Every structure is written in C-alpha cells, then in structure tokens.
Amino acid sequence: MRTTVQDVMTTDVATVNQNASFHQVAELLISRGISGVPVLDDHDHVVGVVSEADLLAKEEFKQRYYGDDYRPPLRARIRHMAGSEGKGYDKATGETAGALMTSPAHVTAADVPVVQAARLMDRHGVKRLPVIDTDGRLVGIVSRRDLLRVFLRLDKDIERQILADIPPDRTWTAPQGLGVTVADGVVTLSGVTGRHSEAIAIVRMAENIDGVVAVHDELTWRYDDVVEIPAWGGA
Known part of the structure; x- marks a missing residue:
C-alpha cells in the first residue's frame, strides 16, 4: 500500500485567522519555530498561507519608503501603486x-499519495501544503520534512x-527464488524469471x-516475450 499524506501529515496545526494582525502572525511564527501558517476564514476554510517571506516583504517596504524619515514623492508612490508591482504594494502595506x-x-487532500x-510542492516552490477535507476545511499540514520520512x-x-x-x-519466479538485497534504500534484484515481461x-x-531510492536490475529470464517494434523507416 502506498503511503498517503494522511500517514505523514501533522494534525496539530498552527493557524491564524484572516483578521490576525502582523504582530500576531510574527509572534506565532517565532514561538512555534515555523516559517509559515495557513490562514483561515471564520468557518475554518483555508484562504491562503502567510509566511516569513510575506512579513519580510512588508518590513523591506517600510524601510525602503519610510526608513530614516524618507518618504518618496507623491507621484512616485502613485506610480508604484498603479504599476506592475501594485499587488506587491498592496501586500506590503497590509496590516x-x-x-x-x-x-x-x-493545498492537498489526506488521501493523496506522498x-x-x-x-x-516542487512545481509551485512551496515548503508546505495545508491538507483539506472535501469541504475545504483544514485537517492537517504536510511539509517537505514530513515527506522525507518516507525514505527513512x-x-x-x-x-x-x-x-x-x-x-x-x-507465473513469476517464486519469492524464495528471487534475490532481494536492500542497502540504504537501494534495492538490488537478482534471480531468474520465466519471462522477460515478468522481470520488468x-x-x-x-x-x-515507499522508501526505495533506486533499483539495480540484475534479473535474467528464460523466455524473452518482449517484442521490440522496429523504428519506422521507408523502403
């Protein structure tokens, strides 16, 4: 049976309501030693994720525009708000x-394979995924570290x-006739099967x-039933 998200996720999840203040979010991240938390609405639906990067973006914005009593001209601020970075401006000024x-x-679901x-996570470049039920409510969270446990x-x-x-x-070779050795998650298969397709x-x-890092194939077979189709070519 394949390991699913439910097998490795954390159910004791630190969360914040969408109305939580900047300081409340920062204090939670620091006290729990985490880099991000799901944001919930009043009905426990996941509406987003707030991370250290989001908070640092605000602090960087404050230093850029307000640090050392510096404030850019009104025209520059309006141009920044209306330009391609307008969304970033809204986030940076958020409270x-x-x-x-x-x-x-x-997000992901509990029954999804790890x-x-x-x-x-890799596709979207995120470090964690909130786990939701069919109604979109939070039931857990899974991190990259949780997924790595599968390989241990x-x-x-x-x-x-x-x-x-x-x-x-x-009709494969009986299990007792199959040579299987595993070292640090690397599997080596040896022995003789009846057919090439069985070895494959x-x-x-x-x-x-789950937990297999790589497979070294040293199997042989008595009958090659794998027909290779020749590449198409003209006469």
Missing part, C-alpha cells in the same frame, strides 16, 4: 494576515514488502515501493 498572505493556497504531494524506512521492511507484493497467482514488472513494482 492583517488576509492582506499579507499568498492566496489562493496550494509522491504526488511532493511533486506539487528500514531496509528489512522494504525487502519484506517487495517479497510480499509479488502476487501468488502470477518486478522492477517496476519495486520502484514504486
């Missing part, structure tokens, strides 16, 4: 979590699962097991 947050939030959640399985547990996952009703299936099955 509540709702104004400072990044929205909409990238691999899918990891790809979502014991080697013997991975080996045991590989052998157990070979369906007994298939075993390798793919092993690659999809």
Whole structure:
C-alpha cells in the first residue's frame, strides 16, 4: 500500500485567522519555530498561507519608503501603486494576515499519495501544503520534512514488502527464488524469471515501493516475450 499524506501529515496545526494582525502572525511564527501558517476564514476554510517571506516583504517596504524619515514623492508612490508591482504594494502595506498572505493556497487532500504531494510542492516552490477535507476545511499540514520520512524506512521492511507484493497467482519466479538485497534504500534484484515481461514488472513494482531510492536490475529470464517494434523507416 502506498503511503498517503494522511500517514505523514501533522494534525496539530498552527493557524491564524484572516483578521490576525502582523504582530500576531510574527509572534506565532517565532514561538512555534515555523516559517509559515495557513490562514483561515471564520468557518475554518483555508484562504491562503502567510509566511516569513510575506512579513519580510512588508518590513523591506517600510524601510525602503519610510526608513530614516524618507518618504518618496507623491507621484512616485502613485506610480508604484498603479504599476506592475501594485499587488506587491498592496501586500506590503497590509496590516492583517488576509492582506499579507499568498492566496489562493496550494493545498492537498489526506488521501493523496506522498509522491504526488511532493511533486506539487516542487512545481509551485512551496515548503508546505495545508491538507483539506472535501469541504475545504483544514485537517492537517504536510511539509517537505514530513515527506522525507518516507525514505527513512528500514531496509528489512522494504525487502519484506517487495517479497510480499509479488502476487501468488502470477507465473513469476517464486519469492524464495528471487534475490532481494536492500542497502540504504537501494534495492538490488537478482534471480531468474520465466519471462522477460515478468522481470520488468518486478522492477517496476519495486520502484514504486515507499522508501526505495533506486533499483539495480540484475534479473535474467528464460523466455524473452518482449517484442521490440522496429523504428519506422521507408523502403
């Protein structure tokens, strides 16, 4: 069985209401030692995420425009507000979590495989994903660190699962005839299968097991039933 977000997520989630002040958000991040939190509306729906970067953007803005008693000309401020950075200006001048947050939030569901959640984080460049139920309410949060725990399985547990996952009703080599060694998550498969296709299936099955870092294929077979289609070419 594949590990899902529910298996690794944290359910004790630090959150802020969208009306929370800048200082409330900052104090929560510092006291909990975290870099970001989900922002909820009054019905516990996730409406965004506010992070250290969002708070620092405001502080940088304040120093740029108000530090050392400096204030740009009115024309420059109007131009900044109306230009391509207008959205950044609105966030930087925001006073509540709702104004400072990044929205909409990238979220996931509890039954999503951890691999899918990891790809979502990578695609959007985020460090955490709020986990929501079918109504959009927060049920947990999953971080990059949580996902990495999947790769900390014991080697013997991975080996045991590989052998157990070979369906007994298939014509593959009996599990006791299959050589499986695992070292630091790297699996080496050896032995003889009846067919080439069976060897391919075993390798793919092993690659999809949680905790497997890589698979070294040393399998051989008695009958090659994999037909390679030649490249198309004219006469």
